[in-house]
Amino acid sequence: VSTAAVFTTNKFCAPPVQASRERMKSSGGKIVGVIVNSGNANAGTGEEGRRVAEAMCDAAAEAIGCSTEQILVCSTGLIGKTMPLDIILAGTPKLAKKLSRNGGADAAQGIMTTDKITKTALVEEDGFTVGGIAKGCGMISPNMATMLAFITTDAEVEPEQLQKLLTEAVDDSFNALEVDGATSTNDTVVMMASGRRGPADPAKLEQAIRKVCSALALQIARDAEGGSKVVTVRVTGAANDAEAKVAARRISRNPLVKCSWRGGDPYWGRILSEAGASGIAFEPEKSALAYGGVTVSRGGIEITHDKEKVARHMEADEIELELSLGLGSGTGHILSVDLGPGYIRENSRTS
Amino acid sequence: VSTAAVFTTNKFCAPPVQASRERMKSSGGKIVGVIVNSGNANAGTGEEGRRVAEAMCDAAAEAIGCSTEQILVCSTGLIGKTMPLDIILAGTPKLAKKLSRNGGADAAQGIMTTDKITKTALVEEDGFTVGGIAKGCGMISPNMATMLAFITTDAEVEPEQLQKLLTEAVDDSFNALEVDGATSTNDTVVMMASGRRGPADPAKLEQAIRKVCSALALQIARDAEGGSKVVTVRVTGAANDAEAKVAARRISRNPLVKCSWRGGDPYWGRILSEAGASGIAFEPEKSALAYGGVTVSRGGIEITHDKEKVARHMEADEIELELSLGLGSGTGHILSVDLGPGYIRENSRTS
Numbered sequence A, B: 001v002s003t004a005a006v007f008t009t010n011k012f013c014a015p016p017v018q019a020s021r022e023r024m025k026s027s028g029g030k031i032v033g034v035i036v037n038s039g040n041a042n043a044g045t046g047e048e049g050r051r052v053a054e055a056m057c058d059a060a061a062e063a064i065g066c067s068t069e070q071i072l073v074c075s076t077g078l079i080g081k082t083m084p085l086d087i088i089l090a091g092t093p094k095l096a097k098k099l100s101r102n103g104g105a106d107a108a109q110g111i112m113t114t115d116k117i118t119k120t121a122l123v124e125e126d127g128f129t130v131g132g133i134a135k136g137c138g139m140i141s142p143n144m145a146t147m148l149a150f151i152t153t154d155a156e157v158e159p160e161q162l163q164k165l166l167t168e169a170v171d172d173s174f175n176a177l178e179v180d181g182a183t184s185t186n187d188t189v190v191m192m193a194s195g196r197r198g199p200a201d202p203a204k205l206e207q208a209i210r211k212v213c214s215a216l217a218l219q220i221a222r223d224a225e226g227g228s229k230v231v232t233v234r235v236t237g238a239a240n241d242a243e244a245k246v247a248a249r250r251i252s253r254n255p256l257v258k259c260s261w262r263g264g265d266p267y268w269g270r271i272l273s274e275a276g277a278s279g280i281a282f283e284p285e286k287s288a289l290a291y292g293g294v295t296v297s298r299g300g301i302e303i304t305h306d307k308e309k310v311a312r313h314m315e316a317d318e319i320e321l322e323l324s325l326g327l328g329s330g331t332g333h334i335l336s337v338d339l340g341p342g343y344i345r346e347n348s349r350t351s
Helices: A015-026 A046-064 A085-097 A104-110 A159-172 A202-222 A241-253 A255-262 A268-277 A307-315 A341-347 B015-026 B046-064 B085-097 B104-110 B159-172 B202-222 B241-253 B255-262 B268-277 B307-315 B341-347
Strands: A002-007 A033-040 A071-078 A119-125 A128-135 A148-153 A188-193 A230-238 A288-291 A294-298 A318-324 A330-337 B002-007 B033-040 B071-078 B119-125 B128-135 B148-153 B188-193 B230-238 B288-291 B294-298 B318-324 B330-337
Touching: A002 A015, A002 A159, A015 A046, A015 A071, A015 A188, A033 A046, A033 A104, A033 A148, A046 A071, A046 A085, A071 A188, A104 A119, A104 A128, A119 A202, A128 A202, A148 A202, A159 A188, A159 A202, A202 A230, A202 A330, A230 A241, A241 A268, A241 A318, A241 A330, A255 A268, A268 A288, A268 A294, A268 A318, A288 A307, A294 A307, A307 A318, A341 B341, B002 B015, B002 B159, B015 B046, B015 B071, B015 B188, B033 B046, B033 B104, B033 B148, B046 B071, B046 B085, B071 B188, B104 B119, B104 B128, B119 B202, B128 B202, B148 B202, B159 B188, B159 B202, B202 B230, B202 B330, B230 B241, B241 B255, B241 B268, B241 B318, B241 B330, B255 B268, B268 B288, B268 B294, B268 B318, B288 B307, B294 B307, B307 B318
Parallel strands: A033 A071, A148 A188, A230 A318, B033 B071, B148 B188, B230 B318
Antiparallel strands: A002 A188, A119 A128, A128 A148, A230 A330, A288 A294, A288 A318, B002 B188, B119 B128, B128 B148, B230 B330, B288 B294, B288 B318
16 A cells, blocks of 8 residues: 655654664555554664564564565654563454454554544545544654654555655644654654545645644644643744744743743743744844734834733633744744643653 | 953843943943843833833943943843833932942842842952852753843953853853753843952962852752752763753753653653754764663663662752763763743743
8 A cells, every 4th residue: 555654853763663664665655554552662672672663563464464564563652661562462463353444433542642532633525535543742842743643545646646745744734743842752654545546636635634634733732731722833924934933943842931821921022032042033123923813012022902802812722823023935833832730740750 | 340241142132131232342341330120121122121221321320430331231020011210210329329348148139030049159269259149040041041140250350351261151051051941031141350359360260250150050050940950961972062062952951851850750761862853963872871870771772770779869959860972072061950830830920
């Protein structure tokens, strides 16, 4: 089956990522299945971890009757713990017998770790369907995070084209998420196209893949550990798109800013301070900052504005910030979350 | 008086920083006094803020009888609030009358904002003394933070030499602090040398300045908002010093890592994951990580170690981490703090 995949950029990437990356190359993007476990990331496990990842592929291949090179493997959970391979080897044949066209919801539940809700998305178009499941709620930042997503379509697409579509969609969705500045060891997005219903309209297919990725990314943001609000930070008027994204990322990552979102406090000075510290071209006197469409500061100082309207906007579950830099036509956005005590509770002990 | 100063690198720097920076240039590093207020940062206040900063210098100059060009001004507190200049103008002549050789402790208290303790340091050597006061407990990260420090010596030093000594000392102390990844709009370190006791041994003077800066930086880390532990993150064996500091900074800034310190959890996988995501040259198989001198992981995997000893070390107020990369001779360190619920309480509302 035509398959595309995007993996973490972390140099301390987990053995299952290494094994899957190699299989994508050796199979030429023709994969039959993915074996996934949650609870143990099989990361920081060295050569033994690599043998475990290979053994998981072998077991899945044997159970469904294909070559081990046609299987990808994903693990999510704690880092640095030995994987209990015997449990996985014993369970895999049983799981294979339960494979079903209707198993999507079970799979979405099976890959959860500290997730509170399952994450699924579906786009149906004339002639084809794109569906996906994902997990992830912490350790989430640029270039993939502790998140896994599996997307399928019945459209016919060649691996190379599928990879291009997926990479672009991931960049604007999963890679525009910012929970806590951490780029995980295990992040993986896999997309498989069965081709059962023949070729699809390319533009419509691209749109459908983007919609599914964005919907899953939004669900991950909503489920962020300790978070209570999803915040879209949009930067416009930057010297170029890359600088816009750098500023949006820096603003989204700062704990002082995240705390002010928690408290519903439109503390615009912190936003401008982060933009000023981000290293991009920035002239305060040309800037303007709006919360929910209400401009709060212009030229680097506060301007008269409807404070009640801003306060109401800050109370909502989803907040919109737009920082206009007035320098060029570069734009970029990041989907972020606030910082609450639950994050600390969740992450101060792992055992 | 020979004076050196280091200011924030933030492009959204506050009007008092702009005014002080210009005065350092126009006076050729010959300054007579510094006027400081706390509670209002006079940042995000635009041209009006600049007039306020100048007026503060004018008032101080008149009160002590010097030129306004010989006065620096520092403000710390909330961003984006109009400074109540009338209060400052009314108070300045009264303050000038209270100037005293014994006023250091009062000054240390006067510059506090959310600080819980005053921060002072003193080094006495044969022939000269270096003393300092500082404030700061949040919004603290590279290249100066919401922190002010004022250091004096009775040694004789030319402004140019003093600037060199101060810049180097600041780089290894205040600029190696990491509380929350925020580079403030107002950070300033000023050092003044009266020359009253003549020239000092250059090496001893350098050492004394470094000691005072490091002592003040440590006090700031101990007083960090919501923090309960001071953590020294040392990276050795990097390709070069710059890469060592990048990795130490990235590790120190990550909230997942900070939470694990909070919980006393030696979660080494998160440390390696941050090193792997920092963009520097990193080969997990050559790395080793020690907590309090006990090596916990080597070659990217956990090794047998004295877990009780590590647990005891993690319970202390001060934790030492050393990540050895095994690639070169580059070293760097960052002084960081853990992340606790108090940080969120302190920063979720500003008004």
